[in-house]
Amino acid sequence: MPLILNGKELSETIKKELKLEVESYISKGLRKPALAVILVGSDPASKVYVRRKKESCEYVGISSLSFNLPESTTEVELLELIGKLNGDDDVDGILVQLPLPSHINTQRVIEAINPEKDVDGFHPLNMGKLATGKDDGIIPCTPLGIWIMLKHYRIETFKKDVVVVGASNIVGKPMSLLFLKNEEATVTVCHKNTKNLKDHTQKADILVVAVGKPKLITDDMVKENSVVIDVGINRLEDGKIVGDVDFDNVKDKVSAITPVPGGVGPMTVVSLLINTLSIYRKKHGFSPHPLTEI
The missing domain is CATH 3.40.50.10860 (Leucine Dehydrogenase, chain A, domain 1)
Structure with missing residues (x-):
């Protein structure tokens, strides 16, 4: 059985810690x-x-x-x-x-x-700081949430081959920049015009998928014992929520995987709280929030 990266459980733990933190300020x-x-x-x-x-x-x-x-x-x-x-x-x-x-x-x-109030981290100044490796910008919530999850579960990124499928400003681009920071990993970014997607995903030690296409990634597209991060949230005609990864068929091949729902989604919301508190801390003369350290 793979390690299930439970974002719902982790986010609840972090929220309890944030609640105590806010109470200390009050x-x-x-x-x-x-x-x-x-x-x-x-x-x-x-x-x-x-x-x-x-x-x-x-x-x-x-x-x-x-x-x-x-x-x-x-x-x-x-x-x-x-x-x-x-x-x-x-x-x-x-x-x-x-x-x-x-x-x-x-x-x-x-x-x-x-840009100093931009909790989403989408302002060009914050994106530019991330691209140039500066530590004083605001990181977009979904990539930050994924990074916090990887650190919590002690998933090694150093010298890993990472493939990010999806090149949006919200997830794909900033996610790839986080992996590149401090030359942690070798990163490939794929998108809708990538030829032979399978050739890229099969080489990934860590695969992040964020395209919004149900079950795009099948078991033959992933590397044995890799780590799969599914950002997709798709509602099928029967009302079922699924990700961009065919979870049931992929899970037995990988070492760790996020479920949908209950994986990346809750971490995105908790990262919004972390970014808000980080801005608040700076305004009151404290250091940036430790959970934003990359």
């Missing part, structure tokens, strides 16, 4: 950390994600400021709200839930957020 007379979450429109999946984030914030003691805006909200109105939150010293982090309605320029919105 006991010193400091204000509560605060995260502003902006939702534009009524996308069902986005509403679920925002609710989960709000519940997690409330559990650990972070004030969650919700801004639920109608679909008709203009780009100018959204940018004005972001500007106000940028200037509010009592707001530590700002998160704009994606995707945004088609009439709003997503990149323009991301770049409008103060």
Whole structure:
């Protein structure tokens, strides 16, 4: 049996630790950390994600400021709200839930957020810091969550061959940069135009898959005793949630694997809390959060 990388269990453990941490700040007379979450429109999946984030914030003691805006909200109105939150010293982090309605320029919105409050880590300044190996940027939540999971389960990355399938700014690119940091691993990034995907994935000691295609990775595409990180969340017609990896057939071939659900997803949410607290700590003269150390 492979090692099941239980993100749900690990995230609950971390949240309990974060709760105690926040309580220690309050006991010193400091204000509560605060995260502003902006939702534009009524996308069902986005509403679920925002609710989960709000519940997690409330559990650990972070004030969650919700801004639920109608679909008709203009780009100018959204940018004005972001500007106000940028200037509010009592707001530590700002998160704009994606995707945004088609009439709003997503990149323009991301770049409008103060990079020091950019809990998602998507601002070009934070992405640039990650690309150049600087330690004072904010790391995107899903890659950070995966990294924390790898460290927790003592999965060695040094000198490993890593293949990342998916080249998005949200997961694929920043994930590959984390593995490259300090020349930890040799990284191959694959995407929709990669020829003979199987030739690449079969060589991976660590395989990270984030494309949003159900059961894309089959057992013949993975290396014996490799580590598989499945970021995909796909809902089938029967309502079942599956990942990008054919879990049932792949699990007996690998040494470790994340389940879907219950793997990477919960780690993404807990990383949002960690990033918020890291921003809060810096603002109050503390060092960055230790869980963000790469």
